[in-house]
Amino acid sequence: MPRIIPPLFFFLFTGFALSFAGQPTAYVVNSTGETLSKIDLTSETVTNNIVSLGTDINSFPNQIVIRDTLAYVIASGTDEIQIINLKTEETVRFYNTGVNTNPYWMAFYDSQYVYVSLLLTDQIARIDLIDGSISYINTGTAPSGMVIYDHKLFVVCSNYDFINFNTNPSDIHIYDIGPDTLITVIGIGENAQYAEADAAGRIHAVATGDYFSTFGEVYIINGDDYSIVDNFPVGGSPGQITIGPDNTAYLAAAGFSFAGYVFSYNALTGEIYHDNSNPIQVDLNCITAVSYQDSMIFTGSFTDYINVIDSSGQNLAEYAVGSGPSHIAFNYLPGDINGDFEVNILDIVYYIDYKFKGGPDLPWPRWRGNVNGDYTYNILDIISLIDYKFKGGSAPRIGATWFEVFPE
Numbered sequence: 001m002p003r004i005i006p007p008l009f010f011f012l013f014t015g016f017a018l019s020f021a022g023q024p025t026a027y028v029v030n031s032t033g034e035t036l037s038k039i040d041l042t043s044e045t046v047t048n049n050i051v052s053l054g055t056d057i058n059s060f061p062n063q064i065v066i067r068d069t070l071a072y073v074i075a076s077g078t079d080e081i082q083i084i085n086l087k088t089e090e091t092v093r094f095y096n097t098g099v100n101t102n103p104y105w106m107a108f109y110d111s112q113y114v115y116v117s118l119l120l121t122d123q124i125a126r127i128d129l130i131d132g133s134i135s136y137i138n139t140g141t142a143p144s145g146m147v148i149y150d151h152k153l154f155v156v157c158s159n160y161d162f163i164n165f166n167t168n169p170s171d172i173h174i175y176d177i178g179p180d181t182l183i184t185v186i187g188i189g190e191n192a193q194y195a196e197a198d199a200a201g202r203i204h205a206v207a208t209g210d211y212f213s214t215f216g217e218v219y220i221i222n223g224d225d226y227s228i229v230d231n232f233p234v235g236g237s238p239g240q241i242t243i244g245p246d247n248t249a250y251l252a253a254a255g256f257s258f259a260g261y262v263f264s265y266n267a268l269t270g271e272i273y274h275d276n277s278n279p280i281q282v283d284l285n286c287i288t289a290v291s292y293q294d295s296m297i298f299t300g301s302f303t304d305y306i307n308v309i310d311s312s313g314q315n316l317a318e319y320a321v322g323s324g325p326s327h328i329a330f331n332y333l334p335g336d337i338n339g340d341f342e343v344n345i346l347d348i349v350y351y352i353d354y355k356f357k358g359g360p361d362l363p364w365p366r367w368r369g370n371v372n373g374d375y376t377y378n379i380l381d382i383i384s385l386i387d388y389k390f391k392g393g394s395a396p397r398i399g400a401t402w403f404e405v406f407p408e
Contacts, residue, residue, distance in 0.1 A: 024341045025331045026298055027071060027086075028306060029053065029064045031287075032324030036064075036073070036084070039306065039319050048322045050089050054078040064329040065106050067398045071329070072114070074103045081106070081116065081127065086331060097125045097134065105194075107146040107153065109177055110373070111398050115153055117143035120162070124155060126180065137180050140171045145194035147203055149223040151177045154203050156195050167191035167210040172203070174226060184226055188219040196241045196249070198267040202229065204249060206241050215276070216253065218265070234263050235276025240327075243267045244291030245364030248311055252289040252299065253279060260286030260301045262309070273311075280313035290328040293339050293364050300325030335371050335385060335396030339363035343396065348389065351382050373397030 024041040034057070035049040053061040053075055060077035070092075071084040081095040081103065097103045101118040103125070108114045116125040117139075124137040124146075140157030147154050153175040159168040170192035174183045189207030191214075196204050201223040209215045216238040220230040238251035247268050253261040253276070261279035265272045274280050283301035290298050292308075296316060299307045302324055308317040337347035337354075351369065353359030355378070362369040362377065371381040371388070387393030 022331055022333065022341050026292075026306070027064055027066060027329050027331070028300065028321045028325045029061045029073060029327045030304075030322030030324055031061055031326035032302075033322040034059050034061060034075075035322045036071070037321040037325070039321070044317065044319075046319050046321060051084055051091060053082060054080060055094060061326070063105055063327045065108065066329045066331055067108065067111075068334060069331075072106060074106060074116070076102050076104060076119070079103060081114075095127055095132070095134070097127075101125070104143065105145045107148045108398075109148055109153075115146060115148075117146055117155060119143065122157075124153075124175075135180075137175065139173050139182075140185070143173070144192075145205075147195045147197050148177070149197050149201060149203065152183065152223070153177050153180075154195055154221075154223075156192050156205055158191050158193050160191060167208075167214070170205075170207060172205060172221065186221060186226055186228065188228070189217045189231075190214050192219070194240050196243050197223065198243050198249070199247055200268060204241055204243065204267060206238050206251060208237050208239055211237050216251070216263075218249075218251075220270070230270050232265075232270060232272065233275075234265070234272065236261060236263065236279070238263055240288050240290075242289050242291045242297070244295050244297065244311075245293060246295045246311060248273070248295075250289045250291065250297050252286045254285055254287070255279070255281075258284070260284050260299070260303075262286055262289055262297070262299055262313070264311070274313065280309060282307040282309065282315070288325065288327050290330075291364075292330060293332070298328045300328060332365060332368055333396075334368055334398050335388070336368050337362060337385075339368070343389075345389070348382065348385050351385065355379065355382065367398075368396075371396040 026039040028037040034053045036051040037048045058077040059075040061075045063074045065072045073082045083093040085092050102120040104117045104119040114127050126135045142158045142160040143155050145156045155173045157171045172186045192207040194206050203221040205219045207217040216234045236253045238253040240252040243249045249267040251263040253263050255261040259281040264274045282299045283303040283305045285302040288300040306319040335343040338350040369377045372384040
């Protein structure tokens, strides 16, 4: 196969064409302000309140997912999924999940289906983004965070008691995607709300605790046999989790009156770097932490600032955004193999170098390299990218969210 490289290079450089490009941008959901902000990461300029979130006040937006040029935002208070065209910065559609369902978290399976946890009705909604239909799956009490791995949906059910306002031991409900049948239920710690997958195919679930006597723990579940392979305390009251390209897990851990906290540990070994005894300090009440492609971590706090830190906790940048930043996403492009936010000939050259010449690995998130959407990273993706660039072929596929972390 490597013998085809010289003619490929000749063809590429004589048939050069430039595709779409974009500035690296962080989009921030402002939960209290109910608006979207954006941070141009090249010029380091902030534009606040570019889009209103939700169709009414008290929309309480809490999650954003970006897929190509569309942003999907959950508005929990108004029971909606809002779709925003990032090129025009206009809302193009709302999906309503039902009155008082309180959608909480999304996980995309592919370009057609997205799963949404419904906190107050103990269900998951499966939305068909092509025909707009919504089906419902009964699950445990107070489903919250979700993650997809190997065609399976892992749903964290906190079992929170909304009548008496009590926390309880939590469960992870695991479903076979397609038939959407329940495979098994795993019991974990108190008041778990969020989960993330690591590079070894394991699910990391964060048990927040009751905020005053039972404190934070992490549970690591084997994504193939569903066993709990590790469990350790981190203290405090951690919530959202992100795992970066350096296999470090970061937890947004609220904090006290003088600072916000971020905890971190090695996602593959469980070695703790920062917990409640030596947290990374950011602005007051850290509510979100999201990894960027070069191992920087973007954190959002209720002082209305985004703090950017490195793995040691050093503060690299600070941006004033809207009121109550609660989640962050980046405008990654499918087919952007080298991570420069453009899709052009350099991506083909990078891919060939990676596959056949021992060049650097695909940058994180790796799903950008699954150009044809077949769940692998190989010569077929190179051919698809060439076909797209020079023969009018299909555009790169967005791919499933679990491509973000899993190797070929």
